Amino acid sequence: MEEDLVSLFEIAELAGVSPSAVSNWRKRHADFPEPVAELRSGPVFRLPQVRSWLRKRRVPMASVVSVINLKGGVGKTTTTIALAEILSGVHRKKVLVVDLDPQTNATTMLIGEDSWRKLNDAERTLARLFKDALDPANKKFSLEDTLQTGVSNVRDVRTVDLLPSSLDLIDVQDRIASMPMGQFFAENPIDILRKAIKPIIDDYDIVLIDCPPNLGIITLNGLRISAGYVIPTIPDVLSTYGIPQIVRRVGDFSKAIAESIEPFGIITTKYREQSTIHKRVKRQLAAEKDAPLFKTVIPENNQIAGAADFAAVGTLRQKWGYQGQFDLYSELATELLTRVAS
Ligand SMILES: Nc1ncnc2c1ncn2[C@@H]1O[C@H](COP(=O)(O)OP(=O)(O)OP(=O)(O)O)[C@@H](O)[C@H]1O
Ligand SMILES: [Mg+2]
Missing domain, CATH: 3.90.105 (Molybdopterin biosynthesis moea protein, domain 2)
Structure with missing residues (x-):
């Protein structure tokens, strides 16, 4: 040759x-x-x-995955953090967690409430980034000061970084949404996150974005840079109701920006073996064509709920559970890596 x-x-x-x-x-x-x-x-x-x-294209490109569902409380944040910690601790990936949800749950799971409060008071959160877009004459966001490196309460997780969130994002979201496009001048409101993290994004193997339960402008900022998205859902009627709508609207958005944003799949969470509804809806999800269903099923489990508590733990197994819970999240991480790479 x-x-x-x-x-x-x-x-x-x-x-x-x-x-x-x-x-x-x-x-x-x-x-x-x-x-x-x-x-x-x-x-x-x-x-x-x-x-x-x-x-x-600045290959190696980080694979960016948004975690989204219009329904609250379906395990978006828990899934994000479990995947981030396992991709780091087990697969040795360099991971960035972007917390776009004003509820700040991903942030407090990774750094605890006290550290979050200090950052929040000093405006070292993503809310500042979006406030800058509303007030370009008074820019204060610093990527360096906001990026939290080596987060997580698990000892053997060393390569997870975090862009923390703030409750102020609620207010920012409303103000951005109600702003006439012209007022942004050079700033496109769906490009705010992309521009801000450009200098660091290729330092990571994988970026996980914990999205708020809506498809507002902040979520679109996450989808804008995503290769695809996953939809954690409890397999019940109300939690799965919005899934076709998410797939359709993200599809439209992807066409509008001429970038592919793939539905990597639906993740069954908080599954109850004894529930006939859970069984039935899980079967329906597997049969539907909107998005593929991850094989791994995350059960409803107290230890998993306990992982939201920020207290130092030694190992991933201690945090996520010895009775198969850690292994399930590991399988989920492996499945995600396969989908992202294909
Ligand atoms: N597999 C599980 N078994 C039991 N409890 C769980 C499981 N997954 C998550 N939880 C708990 O359920 C609650 C909601 O989970 P989580 O915060 O991850 O959902 P979410 O979709 O991010 O919610 P929100 O829309 O409020 O951001 C939390 O208290 C969490 O600890
Ligand atoms: Mg959440």
């Missing part, structure tokens, strides 16, 4: 991803270089073109 020609396998090696990931880039990105020849072993590409495409 000529020196400046590369196969899909060689591109995969160059970018540190699987060959199927490269095939997917080709499918998803119209600007991926055209092959210069189709050999029996597959297409070949010009290396300089491929290199420049990878550089332009």
Whole structure:
């Protein structure tokens, strides 16, 4: 083979991803270089073109996943934190958790209430970022001061960073939503997060965004940078009610911004084996075409509920549970990695 020609396998090696990931880039990105020849072993590409495409996309790209459901209390935050800690502690990934929910639960699960209060008082949260967009003459957000590195109360979790949230995001969300577009001048209101974290995003293997239970402007800021999203849900009628709407609206948004945002899947949470409704709705979710269903099912369990408590723990198993709970979240993390990479 000529020196400046590369196969899909060689591109995969160059970018540190699987060959199927490269095939997917080709499918998803119209600007991926055209092959210069189709050999029996597959297409070949010009290396300089491929290199420049990878550089332009700043590969290795962090995989950004939004965790979303319009229903509250379905386990979005718990799923986010369990995945973040396991991807770090078990899979040695560098993980960023972005807390976009004004309830600040992901933040307090990772750094505790006292630390959060101090950051909040000093305006070292994402609320400040969005306030800056409303008041560009008075910008105060500092990425460096806001990013909390090496968070989590689990000893063996060392590579989770956090962009903390604030209750003030409620107010900001309302103000941004009611603002005429023209007032943003150069600032596009769905690009606020993307622009702010650009300098650091490629330091991470995976970014998990804990979204509030709505599809407002703050959530759209998260989806804007996401390769895809997961929908944790309790398998009951009310919790699953909004799922087709989420898939449709995110699909429309993805078209509008001309970026693919994939439904990585629905995650069954707080499952009760004895409940006939849970059984039935889980079967329905598996049959529906809106989004694939993760195989792993997270049961309703006291130890999992206890993980919300910020008290130092030694190991991931101690935190998430020895009776199979940790193993289930591990399986979920593995499933997520597969979906993100394919
Ligand atoms: N598998 C589980 N078993 C038992 N309790 C759970 C489980 N998952 C989450 N919980 C508990 O249920 C409550 C809601 O969970 P969580 O905060 O993760 O949901 P959420 O979807 O993020 O809620 P919100 O919409 O308020 O942000 C919390 O008290 C949490 O500790
Ligand atoms: Mg939550």
